[in-house]
Amino acid sequence: xxxxxxxxxxxxxxxxxxxxxxxxxxxxxxxxxxxxxxxxxxxxxxxxxxxxxxxxxxxxxxxxxxxxxxxxxxxxxxxxxxxxxxxxxxxxxxxxxxxxxxxxxxxxxxxxxxxxxxxxxxxxxxxxxxxxxxxxxxxxxxxxxxxxxxxxxxxxxxxxxxxxxxxxxxxxxxxxxxxxxxxxxxxxxxxxxxxxxxxxxxxxxxxxxxxxxxxxxxxxxxxxxxxxxxxxxxxxxxxxxxxxxxxxxxxxxxxxxxxxxxxxxxxxxxxxxxxxxxxxxxxxxxxxxxxxxxxxxxxxxxxxxxxxxxxxxxxxxxxxxxxxxxxxxxxxxxxxxxxxxxxxxxxxxxxxxxxxxxxxxxxxxxxxxxxxxxxxxxxxxxxxxxxxxxxxxxxxxxxxxxxxxxxxxxxxxxxxxxxxxxxxx
Amino acid sequence: xxxxxxxxxxxxxxxxxxxxxxxxxxxxxxxxxxxxxxxxxxxxxxxxxxxxxxxxxxxxxxxxxxxxxxxxxxxxxxxxxxxxxxxxxxxxxxxxxxxxxxxxxxxxxxxxxxxxxxxxxxxxxxxxxxxxxxxxxxxxxxxxxxxxxxxxxxxxxxxxxxxxxxxxxxxxxxxxxxxxxxxxxxxxxxxxxxxxxxxxxxxxxxxxxxxxxxxxxxxxxxxxxxxxxxxxxxxxxxxxxxxxxxxxxxxxxxxxxxxxxxxxxxxxxxxxxxxxxxxxxxxxxxxxxxxxxxxxxxxxxxxxxxxxxxxxxxxxxxxxxxxxxxxxxxxxxxxxxxxxxxxxxxxxxxxxxxxxxxxxxxxxxxxxxxxxxxxxxxxxxxxxxxxxxxxxxxxxxxxxxxxxxxxxxxxxxxxxx
Numbered sequence: 037x038x039x040x041x042x043x044x045x046x047x048x049x050x051x052x053x054x055x056x057x058x059x060x061x062x063x064x065x066x067x068x069x070x071x072x073x074x075x076x077x078x079x080x081x082x083x084x085x086x087x088x089x090x091x092x093x094x095x096x097x098x099x100x101x102x103x104x105x106x107x108x109x110x111x112x113x114x115x116x117x118x119x120x121x122x123x124x125x126x127x128x129x130x131x132x133x134x135x136x137x138x139x140x141x142x143x144x145x146x147x148x149x150x151x152x153x154x155x156x157x158x159x160x161x162x163x164x165x166x167x168x169x170x171x172x173x174x175x176x177x178x179x180x181x182x183x184x185x186x187x188x189x190x191x192x193x194x195x196x197x198x199x200x201x202x203x204x205x206x207x208x209x210x211x212x213x214x215x216x217x218x219x220x221x222x223x224x225x226x227x228x229x230x231x232x233x234x235x236x237x238x239x240x241x242x243x244x245x246x247x248x249x250x251x252x253x254x255x256x257x258x259x260x261x262x263x264x265x266x267x268x269x270x271x272x273x274x275x276x277x278x279x280x281x282x283x284x285x286x287x288x289x290x291x292x293x294x295x296x297x298x299x300x301x302x303x304x305x306x307x308x309x310x311x312x313x314x315x316x317x318x319x320x321x322x323x324x325x326x327x328x329x330x331x332x333x334x335x336x337x338x339x340x341x342x343x344x345x346x347x348x349x350x351x352x353x354x355x356x357x358x359x360x361x362x363x364x365x366x367x368x369x370x371x372x373x374x375x376x377x378x379x380x381x382x383x384x385x386x387x388x389x390x391x392x393x394x395x396x397x398x399x400x401x402x403x404x405x406x407x408x409x410x411x412x413x414x415x416x417x418x419x420x421x422x423x424x425x426x427x428x429x430x431x432x433x434x435x436x437x438x439x440x441x442x443x444x445x446x447x448x449x450x451x452x453x454x455x456x457x458x459x460x461x
Numbered sequence: 462x463x464x465x466x467x468x469x470x471x472x473x474x475x476x477x478x479x480x481x482x483x484x485x486x487x488x489x490x491x492x493x494x495x496x497x498x499x500x501x502x503x504x505x506x507x508x509x510x511x512x513x514x515x516x517x518x519x520x521x522x523x524x525x526x527x528x529x530x531x532x533x534x535x536x537x538x539x540x541x542x543x544x545x546x547x548x549x550x551x552x553x554x555x556x557x558x559x560x561x562x563x564x565x566x567x568x569x570x571x572x573x574x575x576x577x578x579x580x581x582x583x584x585x586x587x588x589x590x591x592x593x594x595x596x597x598x599x600x601x602x603x604x605x606x607x608x609x610x611x612x613x614x615x616x617x618x619x620x621x622x623x624x625x626x627x628x629x630x631x632x633x634x635x636x637x638x639x640x641x642x643x644x645x646x647x648x649x650x651x652x653x654x655x656x657x658x659x660x661x662x663x664x665x666x667x668x669x670x671x672x673x674x675x676x677x678x679x680x681x682x683x684x685x686x687x688x689x690x691x692x693x694x695x696x697x698x699x700x701x702x703x704x705x706x707x708x709x710x711x712x713x714x715x716x717x718x719x720x721x722x723x724x725x726x727x728x729x730x731x732x733x734x735x736x737x738x739x740x741x742x743x744x745x746x747x748x749x750x751x752x753x754x755x756x757x758x759x760x761x762x763x764x765x766x767x768x769x770x771x772x773x774x775x776x777x778x779x780x781x782x783x784x785x786x787x788x789x790x791x792x793x794x795x796x797x798x799x800x801x802x803x804x805x806x807x808x809x810x811x812x813x814x815x816x817x818x819x820x821x822x823x824x825x826x827x828x829x830x831x832x833x834x835x836x837x838x839x840x841x842x843x844x845x846x847x848x849x850x851x852x853x854x855x856x857x858x859x860x861x862x863x864x865x866x867x868x869x870x871x872x873x874x875x876x877x878x
Contacts, residue, residue, distance in 0.1 A: 090823060103716045103751040104705045108791050108822040109774025163708045166753070168772045170795055171820060172580035172608055204578045207616030209609055241830060242823050 056297050056306065056349075061435040064398045066291035069433035072395045073403070073440035076431060077260035077330040079251040080123070080283060080319035080442075081184075082138045083116035083145050083237060084275050085244020093243070095148060107243060110166045111150035111177065114245045118143045118184060120269050121248060123283040123444075125316040126456065127338045129372040131418045132379060134282050135456040139269035142323035143191075145249060147182035149198065149215075151175050158359060158389065160195045160220065171211050171239075175200050179217050184233065184251060186323045190224030192253070194233050195356075199387060201411055203423055205278070205448050211239040212446075214409035214425050216389055218356055219253065225327035230254045230391070232407040236425040236446040238279065248281045248444055250319075250429050254405075256396055262329045266320045279424075280449040284368075285317035285334055286341055286441035295437040301346050308345045312439055314338040314368065319442075339371035339378075341443075353392025354404075362388040362406060366426065368445065370418075379417030381445060383426040386410035393431060402434040412445070423448045483807040488851045489693070491804045492812065492840040496638075496659040496666035496736035497855055498728035499689070500590075501526035501544055502551055503681050504650030514575045516556035516583070521650050523549040523590065525730070527675050528689040528857070530723055531869055533745055533779040535787045537827040539869035540688045545675035548730035549592040553651065557583045558604075565766060566602045566627065575646070577618045581607045585624055585642075590655075592730040597631030599638070599659075602765075606796060607646060608820065608834070613684050613863035618646040620653070621818030621836055623798045625765055632665055632734050637802065641816040641836045643859050645682075654687060656857050658814065658838035662805050667736050672729040685833070686862040691724035691741055692748050692854040702846045705751055714753030714773070719852065721746035721777060726855070739853075746786075750775030755797070763799040763813070771797035771817070777856070779826075788826035790858065792835035795819040802840065814840045821858060833860040 093113035096105025107113040120139030125132065152164030154176050164178050179196035196217025203210045219231035231254060237247010255261045288311070298307035316335035321328055347362040354360035364385040370378045388408025395401050407429045415422035424447040431440045447454050483491070501524040525545030530538070557573040558564060564584040575581065584604050591598035605622020612619075622642045629636045636659050644653010661667055694700055700718050707713040723742030729735055752773035754761075763769035771794070778789040797817035804812045816838045824831035836859070841852035860867050 091825060101703070101716070102705050103749045103774070103776070104714060106749070106751065106774045106776055106791055109751060109793060165757075166707070166713055168755075168774070168793055168795065169822070170580075170793070171822075202580075204609055204616075207609075208611040241832070 057435065059308065059434055059437045060294050063435050064401050066436040066438055068398065069401060069403075069436055070287070070438040070440065072397060072401075073431045073433060073438060075255050075258065075261065076440065077253045077255045077328070078319045078332055078442055079253070079321050079328070079330060080121045081142070081249040081251065082119045082121035082275070083235065083245050083247055083249050084119060084138070085240055085242065085246055086115045086117055086144075089115045089244065090242045095150065104166070108169055110168055111148055112169065112239070112243050114145070114147050114149060116145045116245050117141045118145050118249065119272065120321060122269055122318055122320070123281040124318055124335060125282045125284065125338055126336070127370045127372060127378055129374070129376060129378065131453070132282070132370045133454055133456040134280050136280060137269050137271040138275055139271055142321070143184060143186040145184050148180045149177040150180060151177045158197060160357060171200075172202050172209070174202060177215070179215055182217055184249070186328045187325065190226055190327050192219045192222040192226045192229070192231060192251070194218060195220050196233065197387060197389070200239065201425070203448065205423065206450060210448065212425055213237060213239050213245065214427060216387060216407045216409060218359065218389065218391065220356060225260055226253060230393075230405060232405055232429055234407045234409060234427040234429045236409060236427045236444065246276055247279065248427070248446060250427065250442055250444060252429050252431070252442060260328060260330055262331045264331065265333075266322050266329060266331045269320070278448065278450045280447045280452070280454040282445040282447065282454070283317055283319065284338070284443040284445070285315045285332070286312040286443055287439045289313045291436065298344050304348050304350045305346050306349045308347070310343045310345060310437070310439070312341050312343070312441065314341050314370075339369045341366060341368050347390070354390045355392070359389035359391055362390055362408065364388065364408070364410070364428070377417060379415060379419035381412055381415045381419050381422060383412045383445070384410045385426065385428060388428070403432060404434065405431050412447070418453070483810060485849050485851050488804075488807060488810060488842045488849070489853070491806055492842060492851060493739060493853055494661050494664065495739060495840065496657070496661045496728065497726045497739045497838075498657050498736050499526040499528055499726055500524065500548070500655040500657060501681065502644065502651050502653060502655060504647060504652060506649055515572045516554070517646070517650055518554050519650050520550050520552050522547050523551050523592070524678065525675050525728065526654060527727065528687045529725060530688055530690050532723065532743065533781055533787055535781040535785070537866065538688065538779055538788060539867055540686060541869045542680070542687050543675050544678050544680055546678065549590065549595070549598065551591070552587070552589040553585070554587040555583055555585050555651070557581055564604050575607070575618070577616070578609055580609065583607065583620070583622070585622055588624055592734040597633055597734040599626045599629040599633040599636070601625060601640070602627050604796075605642065610832070610861065612861045615684065619834060620644060620646050620651070621796070621834055623796065623816035623818065625768070625798070625800060626659065627765065633659065636660060636666070637814070639798070639800065639814055639816045639838055641818055641838050643818060643834050643836050643857065652681060654857065654859065656836065656838050656855055658840065658855060660802065660814065660840065666734065667738055672727055672735060672737060673731055683865070684861070684863045686860045686865070686867040688858040688860065688867060689724060689726070690745065690856050691722050691739070692719035692852070692856055693722060693741065694850055694852055695720040695744070702850055704846065714751050717750050717752060717850070719748045719854065720744045721748055721779065724855065746777060746779040748775055748777050752794070763801050765800065768798040768800050771799055771815070773797070786826065788824065788828040790824045790828045790831060790835070791822045793819040793822055804842070807842070810842045811844065812840070812842050821860070831860055833858060
């Protein structure tokens with residue numbers, strides 16, 4: 037999460053107040069930077085496990101007689117259908133609900149999740165030491181051979197890291213999983229693109245992945261992002277009755293909203309306190325024979341969000357081989373149209389990665405592309421007792437500190453407290 | 462599941478020399494000189510104490526328990542589970558422990574609260590089994606883990622654990638052996654199965670006479686079904702062990718296949734403890750499994766105080782009458798404890814005995830949607846590939862089975878129904 041234009045930390049290793057950069061300064065105008073950040077194709081997708089894939093799944097497909105490769109032992113071989121997905125949030129005085137729809141299939145998501153020791157670092161060239169899958173423990177995993185495909189011509193290959201999170205829901209053991217990945221290469225319209233993928237969902241009884249996958253791909257050439265509405269989603273029968281996803285678009289309320297440095301957490305880390313405004317959003321996309329197209333439609337204001345981001349100011353900008361880690365602490369405050377608070381959610385990113393971001397149209401303008409995930413820690417009001425996961429998939433400018441944030445609050449919701457309607461579409 | 466893994470338990474040359482003296486068939490007979498039997502423990506509703514939810518200190522009733530698997534068909538796999546007469550008691554001192562606690566018989570664990578919402582370790586600080594009038598029995602030490610699970614509509618704290626015999630008394634004096642438990646921690650105590658394997662080289666635990674028939678009692682847990690089978694090495698190339706190498710070319714573990722077979726275990730305690738020889742039946746399936754030591758670089762020796770820890774993944778496929786796979790479960794061994802074992806009639810053979818447990822990860826075919834636990838108790842003589850590997854596993858699957866899909870009905874007068 038480096039700003040590329042900061043002073044070195046003080047000799048103690050702790051940045052002094054005077055050494056901190058002014059992240060609110062404007063190298064380029066705020067609105068221009070925000071427009072450049074939004075030159076990004078946003079794919080909101082829902083992964084549904086391919087039925088029967090457990091019969092073929094293997095960690096060692098090239099050597100099927102090596103039973104280290106039995107899926108479920110030291111990793112899980114996942115294959116899911118990717119479907120179009122919408123989760124449009126409505127906040128009223130009587131609650132916060134999402135109108136959630138899983139649509140037509142648009143491609144596939146395949147990935148080998150290899151469990152790793154907790155301290156295994158991001159390493160695109162190394163297989164982690166074997167770690168046996170334990171569904172009752174939170175475990176770290178590496179996403180290898182991770183690929184999202186859209187039709188025959190467009191795909192992206194990713195590398196990433198994730199974690200499992202065992203939970204008890206109404207006495208039932210549920211294994212959540214979340215992961216963050218960087219686009220390493222692409223074909224078709226994704227060729228040569230930068231992008232970040234994030235997912236949150238559950239590991240199903242047949243060891244598949246079901247849940248939300250959000251992909252953001254830089255689109256400076258404007259040939260994926262569409263200004264026009266796309267054909268509406270063709271909703272299918274609800275594949276997941278137990279989870280509700282609140283998809284959010286966050287940005288600064290206006291260019292005068294300042295980001296400030298918070299109390300330093302220690303070492304060379306700094307904290308950046310960033311206020312933003314949550315809005316409901318409809319992320320649409322189509323696969324299509326001529327490659328994917330995306331469209332974003334912004335909805336109502338849902339309330340403020342405050343994030344404190346912890347990162348190493350002295351680290352060089354993150355790269356595909358060496359991203360810069362970060363964590364956050366965040367508070368989401370949902371308000372009714374009259375301004376009354378309906379409920380809050382506390383959560384934070386526990387696994388975050390960031391990459392330096394450049395803008396061809398604005399040389400010298402620093403930016404950061406970053407994504408991460410972390411568990412929901414608690415809630416108030418309508419969110420009292422909430423369990424689930426936060427994912428963030430973000431692009432920001434530095435000086436000015438403009439934001440283009442795609443967040444998702446994944447709520448375990450077997451009683452449909454947060455779901456518009458009763459689960460059908 | 463095998464604990465043979467990467468490490469060679471003893472000097473390979475001496476082991477191979479020993480194998481040269483005793484044929485695989487003889488070794489197989491030696492390791493099968495065993496009292497293998499199933500117990501079912503039920504709380505008696507008496508005093509339960511253990512320091513405000515930090516453990517269990519109590520006496521419970523031991524019952525004879527018979528699990529007989531029927532040959533699989535294309536429709537499914539079923540077993541009778543007969544909960545029999547009382548055969549003795551078990552005195553339990555079990556305590557929850559922190560994850561990193563290194564348990565020993567001489568080390569009192571720190572007070573640790575049971576949290577039924579998470580998986581926790583516990584130590585079976587002392588577990589004493591007494592049979593009949595109490596003259597025969599054994600004291601043990603071991604460790605286990607809790608696994609919160611929903612069985613039907615009931616939230617349960619399922620436990621798995623491995624115990625090692627530390628001292629036998631009466632008929633069990635001088636014997637070595639181990640057992641694996643699987644059941645539930647209830648407010649009244651432990652309720653579940655104990656799968657026992659006691660080496661019986663001198664034969665005093667076994668009888669050739671008929672045992673009194675089991676006296677069926679009311680089923681203490683109709684929502685779960687236990688499936689028992691054995692696994693041994695067959696002949697042919699598909700039964701050969703092989704090494705598994707990681708991408709870096711380093712040995713990471715062993716691939717070990719076995720044949721799955723029907724098995725009968727039985728005992729009674731009405732006239733002192735007596736077990737029958739294990740009765741191994743027809744081949745019903747195949748195991749493919751990968752195993753490795755859990756702690757890289759650990760010494761391969763397994764002792765009572767410091768057993769060798771192992772883990773692994775395996776798939777158990779069951780054949781229908783036409784030989785096709787009709788159902789399979791894939792399981793992980795999360796905790797395995799292995800002990801070196803000497804066979805008096807083949808003293809240099811690298812003998813091992815071990816216990817293990819872990820979850821059923823998922824099922825296929827008639828096991829699709831199956832949830833539960835998998836565990837076992839085993840003895841083997843292991844020589845690294847291409848040396849001989851002789852093994853007899855007792856495997857048990859404890860299936861969450863509220864619909865009774867895997868439960869065969871026992872009809873006493875008519876035989877199997």
